[in-house]
Amino acid sequence: MTKRTIRQWLSDHRPTKRRIIQLYAALLTNANLKGFGSGQIYQGNAKYLCAPGLNCYSCPAASASCPLGALQNALAGTNTKLPYYVFGILMLYGLLFGRWICGFLCPFGLIQDLLHKIPSPKVKKNRFTRIASYFKYLLLVSMVIILPLLYSFRDFPLPAFCKYICPSGTLLGAGGLLSNEANTDLFGMLGPLFTWKFVILVVFIVASVFIYRSFCRFFCPLGAIYGLFNKISFLGMKLDKPKCVDCGLCVGQCKMDIHHVGDHECISCGSCVNICPTGAISYKGPKILLAPNETGTAVKTKNMTVDPCDFPGTPLPRKTKVARSIVAIAMAMILGGSLVYYNVIDKDPPPAEVGGEIGNLCPDFDLTLYGQDGTIKPSDTKGKVTVVNFWYIYCSACVKELQTEFPLLKQEYGDDIEVLVVHSNQEYFQDIPQYIADNFQDSWGYTHCRDVENEAFFKSVGGTSAWPVTVILDQDGTIIYKVIGSTTYDEMKTVIDAHLPA
Amino acid sequence: MAQKGYVMSDELTNKLRKIYDILFSVLLIVTGIALAAACIQIYRSGDRPFSPESISQHFHANSLLIYGTVIGIFFSFLLDIVLPRKKNAPKAVIHEDVRLARQLRKGAPTGSYAEHANKEHKLRRRYGLLTVLVFILLMIYPAVYFSDLAHFTVVSLNRDVTVSLAVVLIPGIIGLGLCLLCSQLWSKSYLRELSVCKEAIKSGSVSTDGQKPRRGLPVGILRVIISIVAIVFIVAGIFNGGASDVLLKAIAICTECIGLG
CATH class of the missing domain: 1.10.287 (Helix Hairpins)
Structure with missing residues (x-):
């Protein structure tokens, strides 16, 4: 191995501008780096905005919402309001960027690109991969649109793609949260769903080494949505048809399953620009930022450099250099400002005083009742075994157990127990009493109430930002059982039977 | 070497x-x-x-x-x-027939060649219409089934629900199979038309008279319309609480999304 060889290899593999932009976007989308240290997700107002790429908002570092998750949850609430906001955001991103987002801004796309860099045999695209690339549209229609809509009329939130398929959630969300020792309690929630999703994640990771962007090409519904805007987006690739001689070199060079440059599969990576012998391919976008070879000037070369962003072609005009410098400085300031804001200025709320451990007396709070006037405190139920369940309207696991496991308690124990169902304090535009009236039967015997400000009761029993949490109190109000995550009737029965007189 | x-x-x-x-x-x-x-x-x-x-x-x-x-x-x-891998020059992957089809946009066959080409064109139209009709007929049952919410009494996609969904979708799957079959017949018909056109080009029986230039997508108009609609939707979403819903969901850990719960 010679020094020249290493230098040559490094030169061939130095980070391109596209890679730098990808890293920049990944860092900006995950600017809340302190979340990895604290094990908490960001809960500030920046999450009104959706990041353009696939980035699970349950990742501790995520600084914005995931557009795909937001879309499914918005569709899941269609029975109460139409999802204008998310539709508008997706249309705007699609119009501005199209699948340029996939090639430059998506963190999960970056992960796949890096995995594909591992030297190994590669599976070339062919007719079958082209057919398989339409599968993502089927996923979009079935799991992102139809299933959440269908279940919305059952008042049951089901983000089907996020729940059953999305590997980004497992990697960034679960990986990020579970790797922090503050979230040891969350391990109790791992079960068949996590096993399924972990297997899917492993399959995608291994596949990405051999198959270029295996998830993006065949499974990503977000790419499917943005692909629909590719022809009209402001950024992307364009083909000058009069110059095109249909030689097919661009299609041959491209690793995606395109039929022609700029179609719905094109992620605007630009690997086709320098290969075109007639200069028919160029980038769409502000001309002042593009180098002459990126605007379609024909450049013959022996070196089949795949990324034209760094191709040493015609020297940059001065105005392009100045424009690029201004943009680079602005981008650096935005990133720097975001990092400072998320990690220094935006402080996490002080941790609640947790007294709600097993063996302690349950903390007492005045909880506002739903459906009737007044308040209730956990201490008001002394003398009876009390089951306290913390739930959240968007949490399908919460709704499921309240509809299937908890009704059995009153059937079994009647007046010997109290079931206190505590909803999150955050309501905004949701009509919780109406939801309760429509979805929970009176015969189940629940006492519905709302948590106090800042979720103080929920946090006092060790709740973080994951629902459901179930706590069981004995007749003296001492905590005898606590679980973060779904519970079952059988589990609760075992605990209650041990504390009820025979 | x-x-x-x-x-x-x-x-x-x-x-x-x-x-x-x-x-x-x-x-x-x-x-x-x-x-x-x-x-x-x-x-x-x-x-x-x-x-x-x-x-x-x-x-x-x-x-x-x-x-x-x-x-x-x-x-x-x-x-x-x-031991670096040998980098191969990229190969052109556009099929000869696709290149020919694009060139034919500028001209059309005449005489008996035109008759054959039109015959294939009509045959493809019939394939397409028949397939769409059969597909719609096959999807009626699944559509009726899905629209009746009484079929979805369980609030989770457990095995029973998934199996009954799959069974109901069988006519749809058959319909998709028919679409695949139609696409095969379609491509064979297209290749026959192209071979007729090749013969026409060889014999010089191609005319550009009556050929209308293809109209491109009205990109500018679409961009204006979509931007206006997008902005209106975003504003409407802020006022109807959609933006708050995005925030509410994003600040709580989606336990199912990460495999928990």
């Missing part, structure tokens, strides 16, 4: 690379299977089986494979420096 800076011939380099590629690929796939199997094993080991201890235990059990893969990745990069 040996490349400058390397001591081995291209043939030997390729052989060594091939052997290493096979070994490394097998190692990677085996490691993936082992990790997936370990996760399944933990899940099947009992009630609330996952814990840092159980995960750590299975990690140690597979540590040889994991570390071997990491070393293999490092070695792959090393090999890429010492």
